Amino acid sequence: MLNPEKLLKSFRHAFTGIVIAFSENQNLFVHALIATAVVSAGILLDFTQTDLIIVLVMIVLVFSAEMINTAIEEVVNLLVKEHRTEAKIAKDVSAGMVLFVSILAIIVGLVIFSSYLF
Amino acid sequence: MNKTIAKVISTVLSPLVILALLPFLILYESSANLGTSLFWEAVSLVFLGIFSVFVMTGVYFGYFSDLDISKRKQRIALMSFGLMLTAIYLLILYLLNGPRILFIVTFGFMLGLWTAEIINQKFKLSIHVAAITGFASFLILAHGPQYLAVYFLVPLVAWARIKTKNHTLSQVIIGVSFALLLTLVIYIIFKM
Numbered sequence: 345m346l347n348p349e350k351l352l353k354s355f356r357h358a359f360t361g362i363v364i365a366f367s368e369n370q371n372l373f374v375h376a377l378i379a380t381a382v383v384s385a386g387i388l389l390d391f392t393q394t395d396l397i398i399v400l401v402m403i404v405l406v407f408s409a410e411m412i413n414t415a416i417e418e419v420v421n422l423l424v425k426e427h428r429t430e431a432k433i434a435k436d437v438s439a440g441m442v443l444f445v446s447i448l449a450i451i452v453g454l455v456i457f458s459s460y461l462f
Numbered sequence: 463m464n465k466t467i468a469k470v471i472s473t474v475l476s477p478l479v480i481l482a483l484l485p486f487l488i489l490y491e492s493s494a495n496l497g498t499s500l501f502w503e504a505v506s507l508v509f510l511g512i513f514s515v516f517v518m519t520g521v522y523f524g525y526f527s528d529l530d531i532s533k534r535k536q537r538i539a540l541m542s543f544g545l546m547l548t549a550i551y552l553l554i555l556y557l558l559n560g561p562r563i564l565f566i567v568t569f570g571f572m573l574g575l576w577t578a579e580i581i582n583q584k585f586k587l588s589i590h591v592a593a594i595t596g597f598a599s600f601l602i603l604a605h606g607p608q609y610l611a612v613y614f615l616v617p618l619v620a621w622a623r624i625k626t627k628n629h630t631l632s633q634v635i636i637g638v639s640f641a642l643l644l645t646l647v648i649y650i651i652f653k654m
Binding site for chain 1: 515516519520523525536538539540541542543545546548549550552553556557565569572576
């Protein structure tokens with residue numbers, strides 16, 4: 345049976361998570377700036393619907409990766425207070441995930457934009 | 463008493479309220495199509511609603527100092543979220559073949575947000591006064607001088623912002639100049 349109170353509570357927690365992610369992670373500002381610039385350029389260059397949806401998916405991927413990275417960093421900071429190799433690996437791999445997704449997004453962006461520019 | 467009136471004016475004519483009214487006003491004025499105007503007003507209200515909940519949640523959990531986000535350091539989160547929402551709003555406008563005038567307003571809003579943030583790194587300009595000036599100027603440029611009376615709201619908001627000690631006279635003047643210049647730039651770009 346659907347519990348509206350529980351549902352509302354989970355929405356509240358999720359929204360608080362978004363506020364925290366944007367407050368704690370300044371990289372999201374850079375991503376937001378790039379996202380608006382890319383979307384604006386896409387509209388000005390008259391992208392097809394499919395291309396714009398691909399751009400949207402890439403934007404969502406980068407934002408999600410950045411938020412997962414923040415969550416992992418916070419959990420590691422909570423569990424490990426001293427310098428530990430395992431903690432470093434967890435944080436580095438998590439940061440690597442953001443870089444990997446960002447590079448992928450740049451490649452996809454370049455492929456799409458090049459077909460409109462050249 | 464005066465301070466209470468100033469607070470009411472400041473809230474009633476805040477940028478968020480202006481943004482909430484803008485889509486319907488400009489669409490209905492330019493197309494006289496009630497259905498389209500109401501549809502895009504509803505879409506815009508959903509986005510503004512999400513943005514408002516973001517601010518209120520931030521204030522409730524202590525991430526933001528107040529609803530005006532007076533502390534400059536906290537504004538970066540607001541800017542990031544606002545820009546992300548604007549990008550999604552633009553995509554929806556484009557995918558649903560939205561009205562051209564809404565694109566112009568959204569681009570103007572985005573450009574304004576970017577440049578205001580750059581200026582705010584060195585100087586605090588009044589976003590409230592800039593928003594009402596931009597709103598009045600846009601209405602006049604898009605629909606003619608019958609909206610000249612809206613300019614009377616500019617000194618009113620300026621007075622309210624100074625009275626509530628949120629801004630100084632120079633910050634208000636910079637806000638007006640910034641909005642006039644921005645509206646003119648947007649107008650020239652889209653006229654070309």
